[in-house]
Amino acid sequence: MTDFLTGLALVLVIEGLFLALFPKRLKEILTLLERSPMEALRIGGLTAAALGVLGVWLLRG
Numbered sequence: 001m002t003d004f005l006t007g008l009a010l011v012l013v014i015e016g017l018f019l020a021l022f023p024k025r026l027k028e029i030l031t032l033l034e035r036s037p038m039e040a041l042r043i044g045g046l047t048a049a050a051l052g053v054l055g056v057w058l059l060r061g
Contacts, residue, residue, distance in 0.1 A: 018026055038053065
């Protein structure tokens with residue numbers, strides 16, 4: 001559980017840094033996401049999740 005909470009905290013740190021350093025660019029990206037087809041977003045999300053699982057498996061395996 002400690003590892004999970006540490007990972008969650010790191011996600012918050014990274015997202016916070018992006019918001020603080022690149023707010024304009026982040027708004028542009030969100031606008032782009034809004035115009036993207038749902039299927040492309042779904043495939044991108046599943047790909048990111050699979051890469052994350054693979055990364056954890058390689059690091060912890």
